[in-house]
Amino acid sequence: MSFSESTSGTKSSEGTCQATLRDLLGVADLQLQWILGDHGKMERAVRWAHTTELLDPSPYLRGGELVCTVGASLTHPEACCSFVAAVSGANAAALCFGTGDLHEDIPSALLDACQQHGLPLLHAPKGVPFIRVAEYLSERRVAAEIQESRRAELLMSKLLAAVRGQVPVSGMVAIVAESLRGRVELIVDERVIATEGADRAAEGVLVTAAVEKRSTLTWSGAGVAPSLTLLGQLGRVIELARHERDVEEALKRERVGQLLLLVEDRLANPIALRPILYETGIDERRLVLSAWPDGAAALLSAHLVDSLIGEAPGIALAVTRTADPAYGAAQMLTLPCGYSSPVELVELPRAIAEARAALKLARRRGGAVGPDALTSLEGLLEQQPERRLSPFIDQILTPLITSDDRHGTRHVETLRTFLRLGGSLQDTAKEQYLHVNTVRHRLARIHLITGHDPLVFADRVALAIALWAYDRRQTGQNRAM
Template identity: 45%
Template sequence: MSDAVAPTLRDLMDEPRLGLSVPDGMTEDLDRPVSWVHTTEMRDPSRYLRGGELVCTVGISLQTPQDCRTFADSLARAEAAGVCFGVGDGHDVVPEALLTQCRLRRLPVLVAPPSTPFSEVSRFVADHWLGAEIAVARATNALVPELLSSLRRHESVRQLLDGAGQILGCYFFLEPSGTAGDPGGGDSTAMTAPVPGLGTLVWVGRGERPEPALLDLIARFVRAAQGERDIESALARERVGQLLSLVERRMLLPDALSQLLTWPGFVARELTCSAWPTGAGALLSMAMPDALIGETPDLCLMLTADAVEPTEELSLPSGHSAPVPLTDIGPAIAQARIALELAQHRGGRVGPDQLSTLQSLLEQLPVAQLAPFKSQLIDPLAELDRLRGTQHVRTLRVFLAANGSLSETARELYLHTNTVRHRLARIQEITGRDPFHHNDQTAFVIALWAADRYAST
């Protein structure tokens, strides 16, 4: 975080998707850095501020000139970066009294249209602060599939590094242990990462220097690629994978595993199965030497005698079953496979507790199967919102998130409960579905999820 660059108010103004504007005569001080975004409807939020925040409000508590004076004074005292005022809910325009008080205190004011939720402003600022972490995540998403493919093809370390360098637009080489001189040959532009037992991974490039976490990731794959030269280990994983596949398809009794394979974990009362992307066997063997690991054509399976996770951060999606006795290992493999499919959509780790949710069920369905929910229940509302500047979709989303509570929805949207009730009645008129009816609420949840999924593709 120390290397991150804070966004300025001008950066937010220059972002077209936010649609922010500045009131006439208040274009000064827009180069102030923004430390974070704080949303409030308090007249005096100073005790919650630490300095540099962009304070977002729709002005529910700013009804009189004295309210505006108190608010502006508290922000100036806390050294806030400025105000982002959302119009369309509490006020149609920024109160003139607030503008006057902010001018007196040289406090910049940005105006957010009804179509821009404060969460979008927060996300923009967070993306700036977390730029390095986001860059690593994006590079990792591009690298890992190629590196796994390299392991599956049993390529050499040199071939693996060439593939990584092609993706990142740079060059990597492995400096063997015991080589005289500095790694990188004295090149001041080089970056290095240790590869235990093998030497030092060296990056050389003219572009942006990669984050250390990215070099560590590639170093782990270098170790795995070198280990893959042990053909006997690779063949053993393939044999384990074949036997586990037979158990999953009920072509082999689970008890037979202990007769065909030598693994101390079979004596445990319960086993846990996890599924990983194909090609991950060498990485898992290094991270979990006591586990039973099998490679199949479409995934990698790992059995452990407990719920212990790999000690290293492998940056791979994974699916995990509940602990089961050996006799139930077949269904456990199937459960881990389903969990892996979800993890490959979401990223990270998916366990058995995450398989019994509506979201996990939806993620397993083809997006085309959910299209009717979106087209019949969300598209008409979204079109009306676009044409008239209304907020039916947002109101529906907040209402469902509040478990159908009118009061909580009104409080979240800073509206009167009668206004929320009117909008929900209008939603029923347009869609023919009642937001207060349980079955229709489920349909709306599915429709919103489908709309979000279409928007992300």
């Protein structure tokens, strides 16, 4: 299968990952101030923060940067004019000038040059390192990419459920159109098979993915376009639904799925699978079991060659020679997958349980998760029911969150950093731009509020569990919304 793409307009999928100048101004910790510029330009997307003291940084700019400087080279009016002309000519989003190191005030010549070129000018006070701006933009991009990945996962899950529920192709195209907020068309042999969604705006974007030799899936709209890869993956599922009419194969997958569940519950002997494995060419002395979301079996049959696929209520299961095919399919299909360690056929019940536990963790992380992840604290916690972890949230973390909200403190943030950095006071202080004694004081307050001392290993583990359980609960609520 091949992909192709054609676009028009100015918006792209990259925009979803970018903060705007207005976003930066709204971050209290950055303390950035808007000095001059058309306020409409506050909506400019900021691709990155580039710190420089060169008079002409344009060779190192790609456009969309927030150019940060303390003005080491801006010692006379001509230098200010040249610098602003270079930054503006490189299509930077804005200029950020830091005072307190070399200049007590922003040079008037710089103000005039920015006004002349229409370049927005921001001010960073002394004590606010530019690296914090870059860190914020990086965190924002990563968070957006994770959110987009989860959105793609959710959409794929909806389509797989539609395949399982025998939803017509037009209904599946409608699901994609609604989720991607645009108009979607499935075209086969230059004939429109299904069209769903609102008409695209005149200045919208058009993305076309060639799914098979004679079929394409197109998206058009005035908003942010989906990536070509995602559209191609969705097209493959829809095409599969269009062609999936082989009742015998579907029944075989269901029989295999039922047998695997009986093996898992030890109501059937794994040896019962021996003839099917022999027919598939899988060595019973070494096999890997992978678990997938409900409805994925038909899709897996098209991508996991020489494997045994089972469709069971609420889950799809696959038996392969090694973990590599499952890992590759998870990346290609943007689906969560949990796979077991290699086992012999008689150990299949353990492998199924292992794969199920890994799938739970993969639903949070995305992609494929193997048995090595289950030996971590996160892997252990992922296997616990929510009711078992709720007391950690209610009795430990909730009082701390309430205290932060009431007093405007940041104890939860400090605790997160302290735990992530392995309980290092020095590293925590450095990352949070605090004195070590301030970190000690905050940890003492956390001890007082929660009854758990972050400096004691057993208490630190309890605090880590509370934070992890809280994050899982929040993720579950967001997905439910």
